[in-house]
Amino acid sequence: MDEWKILITDGMEEIGKNILRDVGETHDRTGITADELMTEIGEYHAVIVRSRTKISRQVIQAGKKLKVIGRAGVGVDNIDLEAAQELGITVVNAPTAATIAVAELTMALMMSLARNVAQADESMKAGSWIKKQLTGSELYGKTLGIVGLGRIGSAVAERASAFGMPIVLGYDTAEEKLSALRELGFETVTLEDLYARADYISIHVPLTPVTRGMIDATAIARMKPGVRLVCTARGGIIDEDALLEALDSGHVAGAGLDVFATEPPGPTKLVTHPNVIATPHIGAQTREAQTRASVDIAHEVKSALEGGALRWKVS
Ligand code: NAD
Numbered sequence: 194m195d196e197w198k199i200l201i202t203d204g205m206e207e208i209g210k211n212i213l214r215d216v217g218e219t220h221d222r223t224g225i226t227a228d229e230l231m232t233e234i235g236e237y238h239a240v241i242v243r244s245r246t247k248i249s250r251q252v253i254q255a256g257k258k259l260k261v262i263g264r265a266g267v268g269v270d271n272i273d274l275e276a277a278q279e280l281g282i283t284v285v286n287a288p289t290a291a292t293i294a295v296a297e298l299t300m301a302l303m304m305s306l307a308r309n310v311a312q313a314d315e316s317m318k319a320g321s322w323i324k325k326q327l328t329g330s331e332l333y334g335k336t337l338g339i340v341g342l343g344r345i346g347s348a349v350a351e352r353a354s355a356f357g358m359p360i361v362l363g364y365d366t367a368e369e370k371l372s373a374l375r376e377l378g379f380e381t382v383t384l385e386d387l388y389a390r391a392d393y394i395s396i397h398v399p400l401t402p403v404t405r406g407m408i409d410a411t412a413i414a415r416m417k418p419g420v421r422l423v424c425t426a427r428g429g430i431i432d433e434d435a436l437l438e439a440l441d442s443g444h445v446a447g448a449g450l451d452v453f454a455t456e457p458p459g460p461t462k463l464v465t466h467p468n469v470i471a472t473p474h475i476g477a478q479t480r481e482a483q484t485r486a487s488v489d490i491a492h493e494v495k496s497a498l499e500g501g502a503l504r505w506k507v508s
Contacts, residue, residue: 197498198236198258203243205265209487216495231255239494241265242272243486244474250276263494264507265486266291266477268427270400274508283497284507287489289344291477296348298476299395299425300356302449306393306421307332311470333357338391340384340407341398341426342370349395350379362387388415393423400427410435413445421447425476428453437463451476 197217201210204223213219222233227247234240234256241263242248248262253276262272264286277284305311308329316323337358339346342365350361363374363381371381387394394416398404408422409432416422422445424431433454439445440463447468456474458464464471477486493505 197238199239199241199494199498200234200237201241202230202246203241203265205241205491206484206487208484209265209491212488212491213495216498234259239263239498241490241494244268244271246271248272248277253277253280253282256282261285261494261497263287263490263497265490268399269507270427272507278508283503285490285493285497285503286505286507287486287493288505290486290489291482292344292348294479294482295345295425295476296352297479298451298472299345299349299397299423299449300352302423302425302451302470302472303332303337303353303393303395303421305470306423306447306449312467332393334359335392336360336362336390338362338364338382338387338394340364340387340394340396342367342374342381343397345425346395346397347374349397350374351377354379358393360390362391384412385415388412389417391420392417393421396422396424396426396430398426398430400429405429406432408432408436410438413439416445418444419446421445421449423449425449425451428456433461433463437466440466440468 199213199217199219201219201221202223202225210219230252234252237256238258239261243265248271250273253273259282262277262282262284264272267286267288269284269286272284274284309327313327333356335358337353339350339361342363350363353361361379363371363379364384364387365371375381396408407430413435436445436448440448449470451472452474463469493503496503
């Protein structure tokens, strides 16, 4: 059997590397630049990335020995899937590793919006003791609308009902997701209905040509005045200019954002808006999720190199 060479470009825990060492040599080149990647990719049979490294058509074409591209996480929008398919390169990911972490961050953002946690902390650090201005509201009794009822959206639905959010409205384009949620007692509705009824709206769709900009000025105008928006999915799904305008007018009372159209966004008007809680794409950044992602992708890439069965073949 060949000794496979495996390139790791965005870090991987030792536990994952140990699994890969069974089948080959791992080279950790965390932080590799785009130019270096173009020169070095030709030596490798597999490459494992997170979201930082862009695996473009040019990179794929330069990867003369490349058999597998592994994404230690769920989103594969940084990989040119069409080029990979054309050149017969398998793409695998680790789609379930971050589900709990992202669902919990979503709840954290919703709670922080409801109780002004970030503003309260900032005021204490500035030496103040203000209480009245920090009067919040309860999640209890509020209606949550979830757009995208996949793994993370469903996990948020379960957690929100434990908080006494009595009506969780779900919208998805896949009928099987809707029926699964209906069986658990959640109400599934049209997008229009969700916009009209929800006090909180949380976005959990992938970024696709259809979802890019789906939360635009028209969609926001259909939402209830005072709605709070949370997005831990992908930058680009919310039209950030439209959101900023709605925050300024007060139509949107608050937004919790983990993802941005450009990352890092810098101190933009949106990020620094007093009613925005911004986090630097930390949805998957828990120790547990990172370990799970390393183990899952290592097994999957190993299996792909050995010609074994694949659990998460993207293309
Ligand atoms: P998933 O594939 O399980 O769920 C996505 C759901 O969206 C599916 O049920 C799909 O049917 C639905 N969908 C697709 N297009 C739609 C549309 N146009 N309208 C309505 N529904 C549509 O994915 P997941 O694991 O739940 O991940 C959800 C999102 O979270 C993805 O965007 C992913 O990139 C993002 N994510 C973010 C982080 C982070 O660090 N913040 C980490 C992991 C995942």
